[in-house]
Amino acid sequence: MELRHLRYFQAVAREEHFGRAARNIRIAQPALTRQIRDLEVELGVTLFERLPRGVRLSAAGASFLRDVDVILGQVQHSVDHVRAFAHGHVGTVRIGFSEIASRHRAIASKILAFRLSEPRIELNLLPMGSLAQLDGLRSGSVDVGIVYDVHHNDDDLQHFDCIDLGGSDIVLALYPGHRLAQQREIRVRDLAGEPFLFGIRKAGPLYHDRLMQALLAHGVSPNIIQETATHSILLSLVSVGMGIGFTEYSDETSSSNVLLRQVKDLDLAFRLHLLWRKSNPSPAVQRFVDALRPER
Template sequence: MPARYQLPMELRHLRYFQAVAREEHFGRAAQAIRIAQPALTRQVRDLEEELGVQLFERLPRGVRLSPAGRAFLEDTNAILEKLQRSVARAKSYATGHVGSVQIGFSEIASRHPEIPAKLLQFRLDEPMVELNLLPMSSMNQIDGLRNGTVDVAIVYDIHLSDEHLGVLDSCELGSSDIVLALYEDHPLAQKTIRLQDLVDERFIFPARKPQPRYFDRLMQACLAHGFSPNIVQETATDSILLSLVAVGMGIGFTQKTGGVPRQGVVLREVEDLDVSFRLHLAWRKSDPSPAVLRFVSAMG
């Protein structure tokens, strides 16, 4: 088995060799790469001695590649091109143009009028950054931020406690007002509504366990006006809530959106229900990647 060759050569040797091969003349190559011709001649001779092969045939008016030189040039070009791509790739990672972002994504985010459009625009602007949307509840998103499985979370401000804000950064994305969802034939569907009008209604409420602060805010608003909602069903998502409203199972509070939420459902404001939530983008303070920071900047 032949001995493994140890390469003491430096990157500059390859560039010098490449320049002479391109110009087929030591003098012109030296001018092109701006070094003295004797130094270039010496460096190429040293390279040939290290390799143990003659890379150039010396001619009266220049040089030309030997068969070994042509083979070496082909590999040298491939090495330097790959190195150039590696440098560009490293710079892209460092500036956030390449990488991946794990995004905790809940139904509230998908229904917000601006967020899906911003996600699409980021994909178009940064095609080398992979966005992975991970459907999960708000509380699971925050847990994911803290244990490192999620890079950014899109959550209501009520889910961000002082303890969370000690280790997380956040910025506001917008607000979401709370309105009442009713099936389209409900007697209140075409009337002005106040909370006292809802005393005898059957309510579909968001489940408390996955989002306790959201549940509590809505409940407190009702209690402040003298009634406790008659909850006939708790649901994990707004889409389930709206499906149950559509078939007449009850009414429920949901976030205000720009369009029709579901066929058979109407959204109405409740005049004395002053409840709204701020939607935030949250990420870890410690070691955010350049791709994450670029995503935060694009979404904020």
Template sequence: MELRHLRYFRAIGREQHFGRAAIALRVAQPALTRQIRDLETELGIELFERLPRGVRLSSAGRVFLSDVEEILSQVDRAVDRAQRLGSGHLGTIRIGLSEIIAAHDFISHGLRNFRESEPSVALDLKSMGSVNQIAALKEGTLDVGLIYDAHLEERDYDVLDRICLGHGETMLAVHESHRLAGRASVTMAEIAEEPALGPARLTAPGYYDRLMTACVESGSTPRIVQECTTNSILLSLVAVGMGVGFVTASSQSSPAHNIQLVPISDLGLQFEVLLVWRKSDRSPALQRFIDMMIHHAGVLPAG
């Protein structure tokens, strides 16, 4: 018994007529009649009662038709799922997202647009730092990451592909009551004596080193009183007046209701926001996600 036998039987059972079923199936009627005879012989039962004009399902045929309808519906659903999965319209994408990267508006907008345009592709967002994302990508437990370029090393380029979606500028986070709040910009010399909060080198060595190098090159090293393992901890400490903080963001929009971000005129430190994935990953769903994020960010893939 083959699927075509079931499809032929379903068509005749619905039409109650061999001729009309043959037209619907675009099959010659004699061939259709022969196929149904073969099916009945294999089953050992009569599926139809032959009438002077047309046919009528037998009692066994009615039960069989009900089951065949369900079987063919399941087959059609399986075919549809396979086709959508193969074309990238179905599946799951595991996305690494650090807290500081998530603050960039173009990232959240891109994720929302993809979710709206591809509702059958699940986005499994995993909150983790950039260093852990790179390790997870190499291990295959993550499909794509969103990180700052400072965290990639030369050895990663052989395994990971990347594209720049945008940039983040390192600015000064201050409480709204601070003397520097409301300024168009500040200099490193103006904050030299301020108690400052920065990233922890243990969790973000590349980011930390780039920041400290830029500070030294500006000619004025900040007085770091505490290193923070997450951006939210840093901002919480700024919010309660523990000091000013170094934060990388794509705009001056406030990360909290009582905090302001002020550009540092003589620091000039920017980081690239990278979309990173394994070179060996050929998932159609992942490629659709990459294309969507590139399109939304308004950048062109590297040639």
């Protein structure tokens, strides 16, 4: 017994007529009649009662049709599923999602749009820092990472594909009562002696070092009074007047409790990159990557 036998049986059962069924499935009527007879012989039951005009399902045939409808329905579901998977409409994408990415409105908006347009793709947002994302990409536990360019190198790009998602401005976070809050123009030298809040170096050593080097280039050695695990903690401590610190610019960050100011001569710029393994064959991952590509 083959699937075609089940489809032939289903067609005749629906039409209750060999001629009409044969036309619908585009097969010669004698061949269809012979295939149904062979199926009855193989099963050892009579599936149809032959009438002067047409046929009618026997009790055994009606019972068999219920099972055949389920079987052919599941086969069609499997065909649709594998086609959707091959075209990237079904699957799972594990995304390393840091605080940096969450504060980029364009990235968050594109992820939301992708989720709405591809409801059969499961998006797993995995909260982790840039270094953890790179480790996850190498081990295969993460499919896509969103990290600063400073965190990866040329060796990484031998294994990862990369898309530039845009620049990221680094700004000074102040509390409203700070002496620099009303100053029209802030330069690096104005920060000498200030109590600084810095991110923990081990969470992003290259980011930390580049920021430190940019300050030292102007003769300012920051007085670090507290290291913080996240930018959110840094901003929270800034808001209560513990000190000042650098963060990424975001419209959502500036508030009545935290002011963001450009430091005019701070020569520092970062790019935000989307990374994924070259060896990852997942069509769903590729579709997600395409959805996050910047518009040209």
